[in-house]
Amino acid sequence: MLRFLAPFAVFVALIVFFAIGLKRDPREIPSPLINQQAPAFKLQQLQAPSKQFSPSDMLGQVWLFNVWASWCVSCREEHPVFVELSKSKLVPIVGLNYKDKSADALQWLIQFGNPYVLSAMDLDGRVGIDYGVYGVPETYVIDKQGVIRMKHIGPVTPEILQNKILPRVRELSK
Amino acid sequence: MMRACLGIFFLSLAAVAQAIEAPPTAQDPVLEARLNNLAKELRCLVCQNETLADSHAELALDLRREIRDKMRQGMTDQQITAYLTQRYGDFVLYRPPVKSTTWLLWFGPFLLLIAAVGGLTFFLKRRRRVLEDIPLSAEETAHLNALLHAEKKQP
Numbered sequence A: 001m002l003r004f005l006a007p008f009a010v011f012v013a014l015i016v017f018f019a020i021g022l023k024r025d026p027r028e029i030p031s032p033l034i035n036q037q038a039p040a041f042k043l044q045q046l047q048a049p050s051k052q053f054s055p056s057d058m059l060g061q062v063w064l065f066n067v068w069a070s071w072c073v074s075c076r077e078e079h080p081v082f083v084e085l086s087k088s089k090l091v092p093i094v095g096l097n098y099k100d101k102s103a104d105a106l107q108w109l110i111q112f113g114n115p116y117v118l119s120a121m122d123l124d125g126r127v128g129i130d131y132g133v134y135g136v137p138e139t140y141v142i143d144k145q146g147v148i149r150m151k152h153i154g155p156v157t158p159e160i161l162q163n164k165i166l167p168r169v170r171e172l173s174k
Numbered sequence B: 001m002m003r004a005c006l007g008i009f010f011l012s013l014a015a016v017a018q019a020i021e022a023p024p025t026a027q028d029p030v031l032e033a034r035l036n037n038l039a040k041e042l043r044c045l046v047c048q049n050e051t052l053a054d055s056h057a058e059l060a061l062d063l064r065r066e067i068r069d070k071m072r073q074g075m076t077d078q079q080i081t082a083y084l085t086q087r088y089g090d091f092v093l094y095r096p097p098v099k100s101t102t103w104l105l106w107f108g109p110f111l112l113l114i115a116a117v118g119g120l121t122f123f124l125k126r127r128r129r130v131l132e133d134i135p136l137s138a139e140e141t142a143h144l145n146a147l148l149h150a151e152k153k154q155p
Helices: A002-023 A073-088 A102-112 A126-130 A158-173 B002-021 B029-039 B058-072 B077-088 B100-131 B138-153
Strands: A063-068 A093-098 A118-122 A138-142 A148-153
Touching: A063 A073, A073 A093, A073 A102, A073 A158, A093 A126, A102 A118, A118 A126, A126 B058, A138 A158, A148 A158, B029 B058, B029 B077, B058 B077
Parallel strands: A063 A093, A093 A118
Antiparallel strands: A063 A138, A138 A148
């Protein structure tokens, strides 16, 4: 009996491993920045080039930090989700305009709407590197003390917003 | 996901175009050799099966530029690796460090080997017992001899 059951058990175990492996997204790399202080920077603002933005400006509130660019195709996919969210005024969204041209970025915001409180311009992508950005769009949830609490890689869908991001934001806002 | 992949594909196309235009970086051959050696140990996060040295993805170009700058500032290879793992995690390293979360990765194959050798020994021992010679009884020997002689006479 064991002769047949043992190989069968091994086979089933392999199938389970492969099934789990298939469902996991290899692009999602766990970020070492979770529960770390958000890296400091000082960047020019997209719409007010005379003004600068630094993450410390947001201390005291929970906020979303969204990395976007006008050349990024999947940013278009998630953009309506953020436009809706900005109307609800649940949480402020700050944009990091990653390796973009100012004119293109401004045009993009006019065309698709501007959900951002402001966007900081990361022209050479150095701030992106500090935040471990490797695939735009990426979204960070940052708490009142300026600590990164969550990171989402890839476009934010309404489901991800409702089930993952907003519950975390509510919890942190308490 | 599909769209994100496509986006990356087009992005890398753009990066290839840029890479062709990029001026040769032979100003400092020693530094470039050091950069290349280090970049071979690091994973490009966009095209995950390529090293930072081989990849033409835009992020890889940026990271190489960053590493070059850090080297010029006099940082050691270890410091630069630490700088990258602080941002991207151990995933950027082609040789993951040995620590509690990677024990299974490092020692798992040896565990499998030990289990396989154990299984094989068990199997072979059991088989030997089955194959062991059991002497024939007097009656069986007589029967066998009768059969053998009968065969000899026939043809």
